[in-house]
Amino acid sequence: MPNVRLSDVAQHAGVSTKTVSNVVHGYVHVRESTRAKVQRAIDELGYRPNLRGRNLATGRTGMIALAFPDLRIPYFAELAHVLSRAAGERGYRLLLEESGDAPDVERAMLSAQEAGVVDGVLLQPSWLNSTEIAQHRRGVPVVLLGESAAPLTLDHVRIDNIAAAAQVVEHLAALGRRRIAFLCAEESAPSETSRQRLIGYQQGLEHCGLPVDASLIVTGRVADAHSAARALGAALDDGMAPDAVFCRDDLVALGALRALGERGLRVPEDVAVTGWDDSTLASAVRPSLTCVRADEAELARRALDLLIERIEGFDGLGRHEFVAHSLVVRESAPRPAV
Amino acid sequence: MPNVRLSDVAQHAGVSTKTVSNVVHGYVHVRESTRAKVQRAIDELGYRPNLRGRNLATGRTGMIALAFPDLRIPYFAELAHVLSRAAGERGYRLLLEESGDAPDVERAMLSAQEAGVVDGVLLQPSWLNSTEIAQHRRGVPVVLLGESAAPLTLDHVRIDNIAAAAQVVEHLAALGRRRIAFLCAEESAPSETSRQRLIGYQQGLEHCGLPVDASLIVTGRVADAHSAARALGAALDDGMAPDAVFCRDDLVALGALRALGERGLRVPEDVAVTGWDDSTLASAVRPSLTCVRADEAELARRALDLLIERIEGFDGLGRHEFVAHSLVVRESAPRPAV
């Protein structure tokens, strides 16, 4: 029943649709008496603008798609939370899209598929490489998030993973740790994320004068506590004896806590552990996790600013930006005694 | 540049827009030669239908809003994941909306605000009571999720919290536990969720012949590990000596693990702990959590079926459905020895 159209209001108030539109949009140059008359008509009829009509007429939907692998990974849930809030402040709403294990979804996000349903897309790729991303681009404004290599033509916002990883190692070294394991890199075809964290890990070791020992690199499934626990457990049973474990992400760190605990190793006394992401669980678990934390608020702000500039017509080369990160020190790898 | 319209294709192919539309929709009664001709024009021009135009013409958007308090609460992230997948299978996409600490968002979701941007809404209310929900209803099809009391006029899908809570208590009792604490109910104005779990808790105790002891009920902030740890910690320091802690949700259970651990109490030997939701962290944490798990796949299926029936015109009374739940037994409250 509330199928009142703009034209109904116009007729009821005895004005043109243009005038009603002016009132609805709070346009200033409307005579007060006209405004009142129109407003009354709006109230009496219970008029509410139909967004579809508006979208068609303006060519905008007010929606931005956010695409990443999996909402169940705590970091992504938090990212979505922060971005959704920031988008709201800018008058946009977020449409979530999980790419899961389907490269197709990432391709679809980049193609014109999305044209008409969203004004732009924020994509954290996990399957597509730089070349593919550059090729599949077609129409919709896009900003890339995360560590994957980005083509020069697209905007890209991320934290400096290499520097952050080196910082983690330096923190562990300052704690007196000498045998710092890395848990875990993918078995084959390590992701760009793992690759960068490994580079930083190595830089950190070298910077601290520690030997780089390939036998301390454990491989396994990423972002999965159980598989990480198994992988680390197997390595420990095999004789690896680290005094610290640099974990690729918080979920992996949870797995490390389990593998260590089950073998009677105390964290941090015997083995220090670090995570990455600072998801809710990092502070909730015991021992709480020392970990790298991206400045998500800044990340959200920058990513949206860049995307909105594109939506509004900017067409220059890709901007590649870093946002701040920090090392959150907690129980699993405490601050060194002074 | 890819601003090719349906009419461009029609002109290029020398047919009417209707015919192009027929081809685009795979309508069967199109002569093969015509179809080929049109398809060629589509390919040559790189035509892609504009969703906005279609939406305006059909009155559908193919989108469903999902509104709940906070994406950072693991249960909701998992719910969104499951629903998003299920919606995709039915040809719909999910628009996420966090109500956070704003009752307004819940009201907005129920009102016609959403009309035009989504075809229907799935709402897990946390602020609005049944009366308010019933009143604010205006136009958009709605299905309610979760424990809050639902008006008779609206569809509602949930698990039987009372039965599930009683089951948890019975499990703990079977383990020989006699002093089962409840962590935690809100300080004031307990949510309907807490209320129902408390009712079930009490029913379980009575069913097992255990005394109901109000001093074993701890209050505190819900879904927050730290505040739960503090609340339980204070109670323990105050002399409360439970041999089991029934936690309202997984995050609270994490807090319980901390409070107990810090006081040298072993889980489950000294104190058993149970969670609720079976979020990723429940199985990842050590000790892993015994907890209640809703059959989320069924929940998603039913909620969407009901909503889509409404979208397609069903206008009957509210359907109120339960979906299955189970008790997942893990380390924090293991299966009783036989």
Added chain:
DNA sequence: CTGAAAGCGCTTACAG
């Protein structure tokens, strides 16, 4: 099997 035309509900130059 296909076309011409109206309509979905808004916005927006262009006049006045």
Added chain:
DNA sequence: CTGAAAGCGCTTACAG
């Protein structure tokens, strides 16, 4: 300050 009219890109009875 306000109006008449075209247009956004599709769909869909209605004819034929």
